Amino acid sequence: MRFLNGIGLYAVAFMATLFSGAMAYAAPVDRGIGLQEPVTEVARDIISFHNLLLTIITAIVLFVLALLIIVMVRFNRRANPTPSKTTHNTLLEVAWTVLPVVILVIIAVPSFRLLYKQVVIPEPEITVKAIGYQWYWGYEYPDHGDISIISNMIEDADLQPGQPRLLAADEAMVVPVDTTVRVIVTAADVIHAFAVPPFGVKIDAIPGRLNETWFRAEKTGMYYGQCSELCGTRHAFMPINVLVVTQEEFEEWTQQQQAAAANDNVKVAELAGTERR
Numbered sequence: 001m002r003f004l005n006g007i008g009l010y011a012v013a014f015m016a017t018l019f020s021g022a023m024a025y026a027a028p029v030d031r032g033i034g035l036q037e038p039v040t041e042v043a044r045d046i047i048s049f050h051n052l053l054l055t056i057i058t059a060i061v062l063f064v065l066a067l068l069i070i071v072m073v074r075f076n077r078r079a080n081p082t083p084s085k086t087t088h089n090t091l092l093e094v095a096w097t098v099l100p101v102v103i104l105v106i107i108a109v110p111s112f113r114l115l116y117k118q119v120v121i122p123e124p125e126i127t128v129k130a131i132g133y134q135w136y137w138g139y140e141y142p143d144h145g146d147i148s149i150i151s152n153m154i155e156d157a158d159l160q161p162g163q164p165r166l167l168a169a170d171e172a173m174v175v176p177v178d179t180t181v182r183v184i185v186t187a188a189d190v191i192h193a194f195a196v197p198p199f200g201v202k203i204d205a206i207p208g209r210l211n212e213t214w215f216r217a218e219k220t221g222m223y224y225g226q227c228s229e230l231c232g233t234r235h236a237f238m239p240i241n242v243l244v245v246t247q248e249e250f251e252e253w254t255q256q257q258q259a260a261a262a263n264d265n266v267k268v269a270e271l272a273g274t275e276r277r
Contacts, residue, residue: 026198027164027224036197039219039244043200045114052110056103118200121214124182128173132185132192132205132227135234139173144254146261149173153237167224172241176250177220185211190232196225196242204229217244 028036038044074080131138141147151171154163175181185194187205195202199215217223225240245253 026221027167038200039198039217039221039223040200040215041218042114042117042215043198045110045117046200049110049114053107056107060103118213121182121212122180122216124214125179126175127182127184128175129184129186130173130194130205130240132187132189132194132231132238134189134232135227135238137169137173137194137227137238137240138188139171141254141257145258147254147257148261149257151241153239164224166236167226167239167241169239169241172222172243174243174245174250174253175217176247177217177244179247180214180216182212182214185213191229192227192231192238193229194225194240195228196223196240198223199225199242201225202228217242220244220246 035047035050038047075083127141127143129140129142131140136153137151139149139151149171151169151173153166154168154170156165159165159168183194183201183203185203185205186209187207189207191207192205193202194205194213196215199217201213201215203211203213205211221244223242223244225242227235227238227240229235231238
């Protein structure tokens with residue numbers, strides 16, 4: 001019932017996403033190289049940190065390669081038949097001690113800054129509870145009444161044009177753009193993991209435990225993630241869809257979902273009364 005009531009907004013927003021070109025950064029692309037385009041500040045910082053590390057390790061590899069080539073060319077038996085008897089070089093020993101320390105400090109500063117930004121959640125404007133099941137996701141909105149959504153992967157035979165295989169779900173977590181969203185993550189059975197790469201979000205969903213993360217999406221559109229924990233035979237078939245809409249569209253969607261929940265509660269009460277009679 002709730003799916004039918006919310007399908008209009010879902011379909012309109014989804015088609016708008018397709019034709020706006022948002023799919024280019026909302027999901028993996030065929031033959032793509034590198035990380036997905038970020039749509040949150042945290043995701044941008046993660047990619048910047050990744051690029052920094054890539055630059056450092058590339059420089060280290062090239063430096064070591066150059067040293068190896070120099071040693072092989074200049075100090076082989078033919079080029080240097082009488083080897084040096086030098087056993088200590090103070091400058092060299094200081095350099096190979098200090099230089100790694102400097103590199104680690106350069107890595108540590110942005111690493112700690114990024115970790116703090118990920119772990120310390122700003123004052124949330126919306127809270128969503130994401131629950132991992134075998135093998136699908138459930139979303140609840142404790143700030144918006146009885147809204148509860150079950151999200152299953154769309155099977156290959158039911159995919160519509162533009163829906164990515166193994167990533168599209170029949171229901172999405174709907175949130176407004178430019179809004180700080182706190183996501184409380186747990187699981188009902190085994191360990192899952194809630195991961196949405198364009199948001200820079202990945203956190204374990206553990207039975208009996210509440211973890212939390214956050215994001216603030218800067219662009220509307222449909223964004224895709226997956227369970228990132230080996231949770232069973234259908235681990236690869238429980239995608240995460242996050243639909244980022246305008247504030248007005250979100251308010252309309254919540255009203256539709258609340259009305260659907262109220263209708264469901266009335267029907268359950270009527271059915272219970274009929275069974276008692």
